[in-house]
Amino acid sequence: MIIVRDIEEIRGVVAGACVTIGNFDGVHKGHQRLIELACSRAKAQGLVSVVVTFDPHPLKVLGKGAPPPFITLTEQKLELISQHGPQLCLLLEFSLEMARLTPEEFIGKYLLDGLGMQELIIGYDYHMGKGRSGNFETLTELGALHGFTVDRLDPVTIDGAVVSSTRIRDLVQSGRVWEARPLLGRFYQVRGQVVHGMNRGGRLLGFPTANLKLVDELFPMPGVYAIWVEMAGEVRMGVANIGINPTFGNHALSVEAHILDFRGDLYGADIRVHFVQRIRDEHKFSGIDELKTRIAKDVDLGRRILAQPEAEIRLTTPFLEPGSNPGQR
CATH class of the missing domain: 3.40.50.620 (HUPs)
Known part of the structure; x- marks a missing residue:
């Protein structure tokens, strides 16, 4: 094109x-x-x-x-x-x-x-x-x-309703990302660059996260989601938290993705997060130990969700770096 x-x-x-x-x-x-x-x-x-x-x-x-x-x-x-x-x-x-x-x-x-x-x-x-x-x-x-x-x-x-941008927007904003998929023909995605966060995921919790510099306008409602993470030509399972991290008293919206079974360095990399299903609301926990226990459960549940055949991701184009022209590759 x-x-x-x-x-x-x-x-x-x-x-x-x-x-x-x-x-x-x-x-x-x-x-x-x-x-x-x-x-x-x-x-x-x-x-x-x-x-x-x-x-x-x-x-x-x-x-x-x-x-x-x-x-x-x-x-x-x-x-x-x-x-x-x-x-x-x-x-x-x-x-x-x-x-x-x-x-x-x-x-x-x-x-x-x-x-x-x-x-x-x-x-x-x-x-x-x-x-x-x-x-x-x-x-x-x-x-x-x-x-x-x-x-x-x-x-x-x-499902008996007209496909429209307004309907999709409402589904995404209410966290019903699974229901948005058939209307889009794909999972809803956001993209961004991995930047340094508070360095709490791996150091304090044992679950390192990729913190995204947000560029999109539409985000699912705060909570924890099973996701696919697309990066440099490969796709991996993950779990993401969207919100303000109330346990740590944050106030700015953030997207933090824990990529399952990954230990590489992604700082500065451009990635995409494909939202598959909402797992739970964002909660304020009593402390680090309770939060770690809950994250472990989220990861286990996310892994099981993404292992289902209906959660399979189908990518139809190779990963494009931001600023590239899809019609002039």
Whole structure:
């Protein structure tokens, strides 16, 4: 997948495209089906398959107050989009100026003049342009006027409910990470660099931990989780604590991962933590001995959870260092 951030880079280069467009936060099962449909339609018609998305998310520009925490930051979103086969991703900088464009102006500037679009595929609830006026009916009328077709994908449902970024966000924030997996098609993950912590895990407790410098926006609710840890091309079992370590009187949120059967030095390394299942709430213990006993039980339970066939992790792309371009490896 080629990633382009300025339409001028490819104006006149793409002769015809099948395009899907959206914010794609989480790149969940609904988004995946949309992208894969655009790819299959493009292949059948001899067109270029294109995903158009935005950075920053429009809610960060247009929203009143703080936006919700996003499931995927831009780097991970691009990486996930690339897994589903599009040839080109147009990553547009969203601005107030862009928000003022009517649907016809946006389509003309970016999708027709820039990509030679012949087919547009949108999600069931997608709107574009000034005042969100570009709904399916409006876009269909524009297509008849300018010579492109428009199709709309029906909502994707799992367990009787529509797959949505909002639903996934609610599940993750409530600690129900196991239930988020079928909606995402993967375990929810965060990533970060291993930094020096308080040096208590190994020295005091006998369970060394990798302390993450947090870069993501969305985290499961505080507690202890069975996890997979992805690092430098390998995946290992682990148990993570998310919270403030009340036994030690901490106040800042932290993610500390104990990697089972690992004794190496990870300081400075970039790792990913895939959350499989919540084990328990975060508690304040009476002292070190009680905490050590509880951690030993957590590790044992985490090992048994991760040994189950349904907890198996499937990685579809090699580990990428932060800042790498998934479309230009």
